[in-house]
Amino acid sequence: MFLPVAIAVLFSFNGGRSRSVWQGFSLRWWTGEPNASLLHDETLHSALRNSLVLALLTMLVAAPIGITLAIGLARWRSRMASGANWLMLVPLVTPEIVMGASLLLVFTNLYTGIPLGRPAQLLGHVTFSISYVVVVARGRLLSIGRDYEEAARDLGASQFQAIRLVLLPLLAPAIFAGFVIVFAMSIDDFVISAFLSSGAGSETVPVRIYSAVRTSSTPALNALASFLVASTLVALALGATVMSWFRRRRGTKESALADLTSVGI
């Protein structure tokens, strides 16, 4: 399963120009080559910058919105609440191409004040990320239950204080997991970024790989892709470590894996 990817990563260190004929180990495509290496090639650079900036911004916007939505949905009891719940679930089952197409059309025909490229991409990324944050936070919310807040209320706290001082700290691992997951999904996203891009200036790494895979033939592409994968994995590893640190402090027994894998369920 990992073998093809491992081979691709390996080839990013290839000494020669080919992506399939091994010609010795070298850092040429990462730092050495004056024009085409990852460190120097401006197009690769801008793609990387776009991906990282987009992922960070998306994370900062989507996670708070998603968490508040999760809290609201978990506690709200009304007919409108179940409607909102359905609304939250639909993006999860919508194929990306449908979302990409509709977003492209809406930005070119209705919300024309918002330019294509990074602004549109940011809005698109946040839109599909919100539902994932809700899913991740929801399990944790259910297991926390209302008892702690009610205890706080009994002891004199106002509703807001109860939320701020009791619920949010308890929710912290899920909030953090939400941040990490949004970052990773945004960095990996292809379809929405491609549909909403405004040309070469707003390409993200996946879009760059896509357009270059059959034309450009230097292993710098492998290097770019490897860097992307590495940053995703680093973000996840960081997330998992911080979360197990949280757990150890709190003494709960659930595995840190549970939050990260709950996205797939």
Add this chain to the structure above:
Amino acid sequence: MTGAPTSVTTSDGSRRRGDRGTLWGLFALPGTVWLLVLFVVPFYALVCVAFGDIDPVFRNAVPAWNPLDWSFGTAGEVLGEIFGGSLRKVFLRTISYVVCAVVLSFFVGYPVAYYLARHAGRWRGLLLALMVLPFWVNYLMRMLAWVNLLQVDGWVTRAFSVFGVQVNWLDGQPITVVLGLVYGYVPFLVLPLYAALERLDGRLLEAARDLGAGPGRTFRLVTIPLSRPGMLGAGVIIALPMFGDYYTNDMLSRSPATEMVGNQVDFYLNATTQPQKGAVLVLVLSALLVVLMSYYLVSTMRIQREIRA
């Protein structure tokens, strides 16, 4: 006591604070508004472009915002092409690719999920992490890896030529696209399948054994039927994105002989100035998938309700 909220103790001792509906509604407000503005409205825009007009001078779409202004001319055209014309092959091909890919993915993914769910024991955490990992490796990176291997001078091609078989994998070969889809989406299958299989009641399997069934029969007559809802759910999870996939085909085989519906949509919306046709295609695709989507939504809600209870 000053400042303490009043509470009502009901007969079973639990306290109810009178659900402050408005407060929680306010919490849900930003997210809901966002989704309305950036998910529902865009879909409506899609519909309006599909049923709208084309500006004759600039050749871009003029959406018809008022449902009364909708015109179904282009839609009719596209539907005609789907059922009788050039698009028919594309649709049939897409359906067959997706079905093959899903079936193959099950052959690969079910044993893995089954092993994880029922036998892994001590190693379960580690294996689960390993299983989740491809999910987080960029899809395009995984395809890039295969492109490298399947190129004319790639390792797989060279390995095959050792046996005297000369195949140009990356040039319009359906099998490459299908296998690419399988490789791409199997990780998305294993996780939900694992979750469903884990929920299976082991005692039922033991009971079958106690009643004298061997492992083969137990598997066939008990495990498979019990895991069917889980299999359906997981199958839908990967079938949905597969139907909209276009990049796998584009990366692994740039030939019109293996084009999928997604490629057509991409073509109309991004490469030409016929957004109307693209919009109609997307609508048709959504209509086809709505059955799958609702099935999945309904079963998810049911599971959620079960968990809450």
